[in-house]
Amino acid sequence: MLPAEIVAIGSELLTPYHTDTNSLWLTEQLNAVGIEVKLKTIVGDDEARLEEMLRDAWQRSRVIISTGGLGPTEDDITRKVFAKVLDRPLELHPEILAGIQALFEKRGLVMSPNNERQAMILSGATVLPNSKGTAPGILVSDNNRYVVMLPGPPREMKPMFTEHVLPVLAKLSQGVRICRRTLKVVGLGESAVDSLIAPIYRQYQNPTTTILFNMRAEVNIHFTATAATEFEANQLLDELTAKVSAVLGDNLFAWSDEHLEQVVGRLLLEQKATLAVAESCTGGLLAMRLTDTAGSSAYFQEGFITYTAAAKMTTLGVPVEIIAQDGVVSAAVAEAMALGARTRAGTTFGLGITGIAGPTGATAAQPVGTVFVGLATPTKTIHRALQLPGDRDRIRWLAATAALDLLRRRGLNELL
Ligand code: ATP
Ligand code: MG
Numbered sequence: 001m002l003p004a005e006i007v008a009i010g011s012e013l014l015t016p017y018h019t020d021t022n023s024l025w026l027t028e029q030l031n032a033v034g035i036e037v038k039l040k041t042i043v044g045d046d047e048a049r050l051e052e053m054l055r056d057a058w059q060r061s062r063v064i065i066s067t068g069g070l071g072p073t074e075d076d077i078t079r080k081v082f083a084k085v086l087d088r089p090l091e092l093h094p095e096i097l098a099g100i101q102a103l104f105e106k107r108g109l110v111m112s113p114n115n116e117r118q119a120m121i122l123s124g125a126t127v128l129p130n131s132k133g134t135a136p137g138i139l140v141s142d143n144n145r146y147v148v149m150l151p152g153p154p155r156e157m158k159p160m161f162t163e164h165v166l167p168v169l170a171k172l173s174q175g176v177r178i179c180r181r182t183l184k185v186v187g188l189g190e191s192a193v194d195s196l197i198a199p200i201y202r203q204y205q206n207p208t209t210t211i212l213f214n215m216r217a218e219v220n221i222h223f224t225a226t227a228a229t230e231f232e233a234n235q236l237l238d239e240l241t242a243k244v245s246a247v248l249g250d251n252l253f254a255w256s257d258e259h260l261e262q263v264v265g266r267l268l269l270e271q272k273a274t275l276a277v278a279e280s281c282t283g284g285l286l287a288m289r290l291t292d293t294a295g296s297s298a299y300f301q302e303g304f305i306t307y308t309a310a311a312k313m314t315t316l317g318v319p320v321e322i323i324a325q326d327g328v329v330s331a332a333v334a335e336a337m338a339l340g341a342r343t344r345a346g347t348t349f350g351l352g353i354t355g356i357a358g359p360t361g362a363t364a365a366q367p368v369g370t371v372f373v374g375l376a377t378p379t380k381t382i383h384r385a386l387q388l389p390g391d392r393d394r395i396r397w398l399a400a401t402a403a404l405d406l407l408r409r410r411g412l413n414e415l416l
Contacts, residue, residue, distance in 0.1 A: 001036040001226070002173040004063035007053065009078055010152055011044035013068075022067040022150075022157055029161065033169060034176025034226075035063060045075040054085040062145050063169065068152030070135040072115045078149055079138070083122050086140060086147065090120040096127065100134050128164040132156040139165065146172070178226050179233035181241055184254040185219040186405050193219045193248070200243045207240050216259065217394075217401050250409055260404050261289040267412040268299035268349075275407070276345030278304040278316050278337035280328075281355040281371065286400040302345040306337065312354075316340025329354050329366055331383040334374030338383075342376040349411050350376040351403045355386075357395045369395050373403040377411045 006027070008020040020042055027037045038061070043050045057064050069078035083090045097119035104111040118135045121127055128137030128148075133156040138149040148165050150157045185193055190213045201209040207225035214220055223240060227233035245252055253263050268275055277286050287303030290296055304315050309328045312318040318336040326332040334352045342350025355371030362368045369388040374381065384406055388398045 001034050001176055001178075002063065003038040003061065004030055004035045004065065005039040005041070005057055005061045006037055007057065007064065007066040008040070008042045009045070009050065009066055009068040010042075011046070011075070013042045014044050022152070022154060025154070025158065026065060026067070026161065029166060030065075030169070031178045031180075033166065034173035034178060035169060045069060045077055047077050047081055050077060050081045051085060054081060058085055058147075063148075063172070064146070065148045065150065065165075067150045067157055070118065070137065070149060070151045072112070072117050072134070074114075076117065079117070079120055079122065082138075082140075082147065082149060086122060086142070088122040088124060088140070091123050092116070093119050093121050093127065096121070096136055103134055128160050130156055131159055131163070137164070139168065141168075175228050176226065177228065177230045177233050178224060179230060179237060180225075181223045181237045181255070182257065183221040183223075183241060183244065183248070183252055184258070184260075185221065185248060185251050186217070186253050186260055186401060188219060188248075188251050189213075190219050193221065193251075196247050197221070197244050200247065201240065204236075204240055207236050209240075217398050218260065250413065253405075253408060259289075260401060260408070262293055264404050264408050264412065265290065265293050265296055265299055267408065271348075271412060273348035273412070274299055274301050274345075275349045275351065276302040276304070276341040276347040277403070278306055278312075278341035278350065278352045280305075280307055280312070280337070280353060281357045282353050282396045282400050282403075283307065285396050286351065286353060286403055289400055289404070301347050302341070304337075304341055304344070312337060312340075316344065316352075327366075329356055329370060329372065331372045331374070331385055334372035334383045335376070335381045336374070338374035338376040339381050348378060349407060350374075351407055352376075353399050353403050355388075355395070355399055357392045357399070359392060371395065371399045371402065373399065373406050375403075375406045375411055377414075382406075382410060 006023045008023055012018045013020050023040050041053055043053050069076045100115050101111050126139040128139055130136050135151045137160050140147040194211055207223040210222045212220050223237055225233040225236040279286050284305050290300045306312045306315050309323050316337050317340045322332045322336055334354050337352025338350040352374035356362055356368050358368030371386045371388050372383055374383045386402055388395045
């Protein structure tokens, strides 16, 4: 693969408050056309440091892509320093200046003289039009080596790269294409997933496989294939993902970027089914996750947040005897909550969650993380008992995930 390096320019990127997200997006784009990012650097708006860094980069890399520092202010030094390092003088392009002036007039503003800087382009370079802002980008090609200067704001940088840079770079790396695919698993830990699928993916050097646990409590399996064409890369991915999918079975919930609540929403929609939820320890988190998706009113009908025992009885009709006999954190109450939600809302399915999210509220018999999720369907009412790890946030998240997953496996998939 053709090696490249990325330089993120801007002092704010060296503070604790800003992350260089541009390089993540650029890396994905570059990889897709067979260019590998070998190095990334973040440099502040410091001329000496930037010059030092760029001289090294120019020595070692055939493709250098920078973002940031193309604006009109004194601290925007990218043009100036690249001009010095590449030994190409800056030249004023009157047509760019006229364009910037017109943009200011259109917005009813007077252009300040420092905007002239943005019309200064390295001698012999290609101007990259900015469809979303004032500063044009710059592309220098020199003996089969490329330097690309892009603006910092992502909404300006991305379209500029896609429209004017990607086609140029894609030609350089013809014959190498990289495609990725992600499978998402719920209900199995990272190591359980690995021991199941390692015997399969170890037989392949291409695609490569990475297993990651994320903040959403999903295990994501990433496959990356390299081939001469996109078609061939996808064929490699098809073969491996089919084998892996077969052993993961029902634990696999997505072959894409879909979240669990989106998959559940899609299945509800496909089956023309509706859902109501009754939540105790998750306090509305389950309803929030379900309604994060636009259009969810087509299947999500109602959420009951019944935090006390009294609310569970009056709002959902959970029988007092069940609470007296089994306690409020129990399988019977989770089922009664699910049934109550389904009955009161008149939906196809009802989900119920009751548990101890902590850090207080534990008893000798029921430690923090004790959670019951209930599901009421047109034909049955069932539950799952869980002992969830982590702090309050994590337990609440995992409890909502468990409820969604119970509906997916035992409600939606079984109805089919
Ligand atoms: P401007 O004309 O807006 O000044 P510029 O090319 O000079 O454009 P910067 O001033 O370096 O760009 O950055 C402008 C803003 O763009 C930053 O405040 C930041 O929000 C965003 N930005 C810059 N670099 C990055 C980066 N590497 N990743 C994500 N965002 C960035
Ligand atoms: Mg700036």
